[in-house]
Amino acid sequence: MKNISLPENQTYCVASFEDLVSTPFHGEMNAISWTRELRGDFSEIVHKLELKENITVVSQENLFELELTKEGQLAREILLNDMKLLKAHGASPTLNLIKYYEMDDTYPFFPTDVYSFHVDRSPIPTDTFLCTYYGEASEILQNSQAEQKVLVPEIREQLKKLFQGSDEKFESFLSEHFFDLHYQAKTNANLINLGIGHLWRLAVDHPESKTLPCIHRAPKEKTGEKRLLLIC
Incomplete structure (x- = not known):
């Protein structure tokens, strides 16, 4: 897999915050970027903040x-x-100083942490906003180049062994444990790096959504380098 420039059919770039929040998602387009070149020294802020835990608000x-x-x-x-x-x-933005996220090893064959490609889900209409100001940037994956992990035969079989219940309740089990939110990239899929300083709005899986939710993941941090991330 490799990083590429933004595909026009899934992403859209705007020049203001007003356009970021007012432009509707439609068709295959499920990620909008307020594309910016930010001034200022964010590394100074990162180095002067006190990191109390792996993730500090x-x-x-x-x-x-x-x-x-x-x-x-x-x-x-x-x-x-x-x-x-x-x-x-x-929105309710949270600014995080991140050393690393905790990795999920509950089910070694199916990690459900934020390093795994996933979509966000909500019972009400909402969007996910995020911006990386320093460190490694988040990544998204085109929906056409991803497959839901619960539909991969080998993985699905392991999940059924884990569940050991009736077929009627299996789908509910997948949803209750968030397995159905996770995806894997197809062979030769192209990753989209969201870059530094751009404020993104990503589509979420909710009852009134008119487009597919945006598949995204947190990047693996470089050793010794923190990330400064705004998310809500």
Whole structure:
């Protein structure tokens, strides 16, 4: 698999936050990017923040407490403004400083952590917003180049052995344990890197959705390098 430029049929680029939140998903298009080249030194913020756990939630107060150079201050203003815009839109943004995510080894043949390609699901209409300001960027996978893991015969057989219940309740079992949210890339599939500084809106699986949910995953972090990620 390799990283490529954005396919026009699935992704769409806009030039403002207003267009990001108002452009409707339709057809195969399920990922919209507010494409930006950000000013400021985000690495300064990352290195001055205290990482208390593998993932530390960074509050606005944490950002205000940092003594920063002019470039660091520019980066802080962008972070605060992005959170302000998303809150005004009705979202609940969280800024995370990430060393690494916990990996799921409950079922070695079927990890369900965020490093696995997956879609988000909600009982109400909503979208996923995310932006990587520093570190490795998130990735998405074209729906046409992915297959739902629960439909892969070998994996499905192992899940049935794990379930050991009636066929009528098997699908409910898959949903209750979130197995049906996970995908794997087809042979020679092309990964789409979301890049640094771009604020993305991804389609979610919900009852009123008019497009397929966007398949995405967290990247494997580089050794010793943290990520600064805004997500909601």
